[in-house]
Amino acid sequence: MRFRRNFYRLSQLHRRLDEAERREVRRHDADPFRLLRLKALKLAVKRRLAALVSRPAFVR
Numbered sequence: 001m002r003f004r005r006n007f008y009r010l011s012q013l014h015r016r017l018d019e020a021e022r023r024e025v026r027r028h029d030a031d032p033f034r035l036l037r038l039k040a041l042k043l044a045v046k047r048r049l050a051a052l053v054s055r056p057a058f059v060r
Contacts, residue, residue: 003052006052007049007052007053010045010048010049010052011049013045014042014045014046014049017038017041017042017045018042020038021035021038021039021042024038
């Protein structure tokens with residue numbers, strides 16, 4: 001159960017970061033530092049998701 005909760009929470013966070021990145025790109029005066037921060041956060045979440053999925057089933 002914990003695996004599903006963590007996976008769901010991280011996937012929701014990744015989706016929100018992706019949406020924020022898209023909104024920032026569409027802005028006329030997009031902040032390049034905000035974009036870099038959003039991309040870095042999104043990558044960190046993606047790595048955590050991958051680590052969560054790659055763990056053995058008995059640990060989940």
